[in-house]
Amino acid sequence: MKKISSPLTEQALLQRANAIAGLTFSELAEELGISVPADLKRDKGWVGQLIETALGAKAGSKPEQDFAHLGIELKTIPINAQGYPLETTFVSLAPLVQNSGVDWQHSHVKHKLSKVLWIPVQGERSIPLAERYIGQPILWQPNPQQEQRLRQDWEELMEYIVLGHVEKINATLGEVLQLRPKGANSRALTKGIGKHGELIDTLPLGFYLRKAFTAEILQNFLQAR
Template sequence: MTFLSSLPLPPENEQQLFERAQALAGFNLGELASRAQIAIPHDLKRDKGWVGMLLELYLGAMAGSKPEQDFPALGIELKTIPIDAAGKPLETTFVCVAPLTGNSGVTWANSHVRHKLARVLWIPVEGERQIPLAQRRIGSPLLWQPNQQEEDMLRRDWEELMDLIVLGHVERITARHGEVLQLRPKAANSKALTEAIGEQGQPILTLPRGFYLKKSFTGALLARHFSI
């Protein structure tokens, strides 16, 4: 591929985005980082979003940390997914922060989760810990949108989890809730609290929560599309 002499503009269409993603397949993170003149972290413990940020540079994403899709003009979200040697996901996939207050009138149809997952460019990346970060290779991309069965599964889980949040049971929710979507604490530390609704309808402070796709869901998705 032609590597950047400067950062690319946002892709004009879906095909251009997909071709850019295909051109990255087979390169390792070290090659991409050095050509973009970006330092490689020692590991990803404190730099969880580093791989996604690196690929965003090459793909021309502009959203950054904004709550919109990574490619808003195309309606496409970018998700990197660490995989093992068998092509199976190594961790759950963060979707978005969960709203714990102000949820009147929010439905699945207008939810942030549905918006983020409407169309996703998945880019698998080698993720096994014994492979040094710089040597981890990028896999072939997949452009996905939920089929009816997947959408129904996501909607059911979202509705169950949101009902629990609205009814004041947020602190009872565990990672076992939900078939394909789960709600988990998402905070840099235990002091980063946010407002939520308690069991008596009173305001409480709790850890921020995020929606995550379970490995069983993303694993099945990758297996089906790549015939693993």
């Protein structure tokens, strides 16, 4: 596998992202010496790893941004033929314990979403994985109105966690952000706070961006072009 160094500037990162736009997964994988799986059933994170490798991202699964030295998070986003996102976007794990006093300004969610490089990719299952195309990169920062909506949801969802109402959390809460179980399976338990302030076993929860919100980001970019 070809090793790619991390880009030193935002401009260099954008140049790289623009250079891979229009390539198929197999073309990029061949350049990098990576083999393409038949499908994503057993290799769910393969597309993200392919793009990370091509752009020189370093964070992996650490809580910092993918390009921490540039303050930029990388997100691949599978879209359909109409350019609409096919799935929600994972942002970060929710802090289920030791979270009193955590505010929006110092939250992982705000940190991760302060500047995002979105790479749209063809995601329709009818297209063989090797033949799917990589789209135009979008460098995005939330505008004040978008940040306000994110903050409102984050604060509301965190209140459920801090007050010990984890069992009341479901995917319908939140307009642009939602909390959902984030674990390989239902046995992957972690510690949380119960309604009487006691420690309980619960599923790890992750913050996800709703498809309507990421669709809006893509749409705004297309209209501004």
